[in-house]
Amino acid sequence: MAARNPLGPQGVSHGDRHRIPPRSQVIMYEVHLKEVFDKHPKSPHKARLRTVFNLLEEIIPTLGPFAPILTILKDELFRSVYSKNLTSCETDPFVERVPFFCTAGRVDEARQEEADKANESLAELQQRIRFRDHDLQILYKKNMALKQDITDYQVKVEKLQEKIRGLEDQCHKYEMEKGESAYFHTAQEHGFKSEIEKLQTTLAQKNGIIEKLTVFKSAYNDAPDSVLEEREKNKVELVIDSIGMVEYDIHQAERLQEQFAEILNYQLDDFEMALSQLRKKREIMAGVMINEVEREASYSQELEEVTAGFKKRISELLEEQTLLKQHTNSLKNVLSSYENDTKTVQRAADSALRHYSTVLHYSEDGGHTYKPWKHAPYCGKCGDRTICCPHKLGSTDPIALRQTITHIRLVRPGLKLRSYCKPGDKPAKVVSAFKDENDSDVEEGEDEQLLVTKSMKIVWEQYYDVYQGYKPKYTRIFNLERTLDYIQEIYEARVIYEEKIDNLANKDDDVQYMKFTDFFYDFFNSRYQIQEVALKAIHDLFTALAKYESNNLNVAIFIKHLCGHEDITWKYIYDCRKLFAKYNDGQPLIAPKYRQIIGILYPCRPREIYDGMELEFQAYTKNKMTYELLDEQLLHMIHKGIEPNVKFMTLCLKRYDYQETGALQYEDFDEALATLLSTIQVKHKRLMYKLVSRDNANRDTVPIAKLAMLLTRLKLLGT
Secondary structure, three states: OOOOOOOOOOOOOHHHHHHOOHHHHHHHHHHHHHHHHHHOOOOOOHHHHHHHHHHHHHHHHHOHHHHHHHHHHHHHHHHHHEEEEEEOOOOOOOOOEEEHHHHHHHHHHHHHHHHHHHHHHHHHHHHHHHHHHHHHHHHHHHHHHHHHHHHHHHHHHHHHHHHHHHHHHHHHHHHHHHHHHHHHHHHHHHHHHHHHHHHHHHHHHHHHHHHHHHHHHHHHHOOOHHHHHHHHHOOOOOOOOHHHHHHHHHHHHHHHHHHHHHHHHHHHHHHHHHHHHHHHHHHHHHHHOOOHHHHHHHHHHHHHHHHHHHHHHHHHHHHHHHHHHHHHHHHHHHHHHHHHHHHHHHHHHHHHHHHHOEEEEEEOOOOOOOEEOOOOOEEOOOOEEOOEOOOOOOOOOOOOOOOOOOEEEEEOOOOOOOOOOOOOOOOOOOOOOOEOOOOOOOOOOOHHHOOOOHHHHHHHHHHHHHOOOOOEOOOOOOOHHHHHHHHHHHHHHHHHHHHHHHHHHOOOOOOOOOOHHHHHHHHHHHHHOOHHHHHHHHHHHHHHHHHHOOOOHHHHHHHHHHOOOOOOHHHHHHHHHHHHHHHOOOOOOOHHHHHHHHHHHOOOOOHHHHHHHHHHHHHHHOOOOOHHHHHHHHHHHHHHOOOHHHHHHHHHHHOOOOOOOOEEEHHHHHHHHHHHOOOOOHHHHHHHHHHHHOOOOOOOEEEHHHHHHHHHHHHHHHO
16 A cells, blocks of 8 residues: 555646646645634644645746745655654555654543543542541551450469469379379289189199099999999009100109290280380379489389399299209110110120011022012011011911912021111200200201391391300290380380480590490390390390381391391481371371471472472372371381482482492591581581491492481481
8 A cells, every 4th residue: 555645636637737826726725724723723733733744735836936946845844744653543445644743632631531441440549548547547546455355364364374383283292192103003902913813823723623523522422332443453553664764754853844934925025024124114204204314223222132032033033944954964864874774785686586576588489599588577687588587476367379489498598687877976065054955967057047138147147146045945935016115115225325426425535325236235234134044135126126027117127137237217206206206195196287297397399399298108108197007107218218308318418428339438428418417516527427427338438318318317406
């Protein structure tokens, strides 16, 4: 579309201008301007300007020599007034250049509209502010009233708190009395129950004896004369030789040994039950007794009494067992002597009686060759198949001969020498009240090495080779719950031990942690006082650990610690369980509590990560949120190597592994720890580094995986 000429079609041709008189032409222009100006009285206006330029376009050619100059002036004025790039409105069917004042007018109109809208919005906001000020005044008055109420309530709360403190003191006093009464009541009840069970057992035994004696008495007193005569007639004197008597004595001694082993198991169970009751009493008294020194002194005294009584009973049991063992050995020596003498006499008698034995030979070739008759029974003392022998009863059955047999003969059995292989003398075994002694060549503990994991094999090897353990005759059977209680008790004792070492580290630079395996054996030795009994209790626990290793991650991690690996993992799990127990108030685990726990366990994470963790937990537990499943998920993540804190610390420590060896020296570890956890003391850092580096072949470096677990635990302690 061609651009429209703003001058319009008002011009006339040159021939027409010459035919119109000049005066008339001027009047015509004036009239035309008057009409346009009257139609558009406001100036400036686009139509008025267009008419002016049209008239100039028509007038300039009539001015003669001034026409070029006026043309230049008109063009310059046109470029100054009309815009080159601005056009008319978008709705026109053509493109038209418009003056600048039109565009300015449009801008002014738009600004005026915006200003009107802004004024309206401002007025509306002012009205809202007035309403808000009114509301604030009301809220201020209400706030002042509430502050006054809070002040009054605070006074009431202080009075109530004073009453609560008085009631709490009374409750502590009553709880202390209740705890002591409950403990003594439980002890008396246990004693009475044991006494009742013993009396019931004794009564049942006595009743059985009385019934038997009553039957015998009635049968003896009321029996007819014929029965008495028959009884007297059928009396047979019991004859038992010396070998039978010794064997009977050995059998009774072995039965006594079995009873001693069962008594030991009962003594161990009673001792552990007494220790458990002492710990429960200590926990109860911790909340009700104010004097801590008195409480600890009472606990130590009771523990010493229980331990001393246990040690005394076990010592007496060992002494009795030692005497019984010596008696059994002497009986075995006597039995061996009797058997050797009997064998010698019997061997001489058998040699003499062999002269009266007969062996049947037959011939089928007219007596030239003979063969033994193989259908006769075999006699071990004669060493051949005899048809007539003093060592066995004779037979009257006829012997059928084949038709081909031509001759038979009766001969004595051939001479056969018996060789004896005497084994080498075995070293004397240590006399033990509980050790399973046998004459087999199977190595001690060999059956424990079958069908167990590599870690459990290491534990058994340490038990037998390093700590000189033995296999007891009767092993106690532990369920999973009792096994986990043992593990938890050992961990708690280890925590108390490490706290003492941490306190000593501030005074002595050379102090260091005891190896977990050594601590484990020292724990049992100090608990049971007698090494033989402690080793038996350890064997019972190891048997249970081997049984539940594949079914429970707690047991598997504990076995790894006994092997000397991952000494920090159990501490991190122990601290996490303390955190879980802090939020476990007996109520079910709900989503807000779970978010608080993971907020402490995994701090400074984005909200999206927390939401993802919650979804993973719900997926793992199948929408059953419990504290037990939360602990199980933590063990699962640690076992699979996907625990978030450990992964984060691993990535952080890899930045300090400049040689990419997968391990860090102490200097690099110290640098990383100063950046990640700057509040850790220098001595404590060195102590923890020595602990995790103990089971490494190269003590100067520690794998990043162990250091990551160490930093994870220290980070949790810091939060």
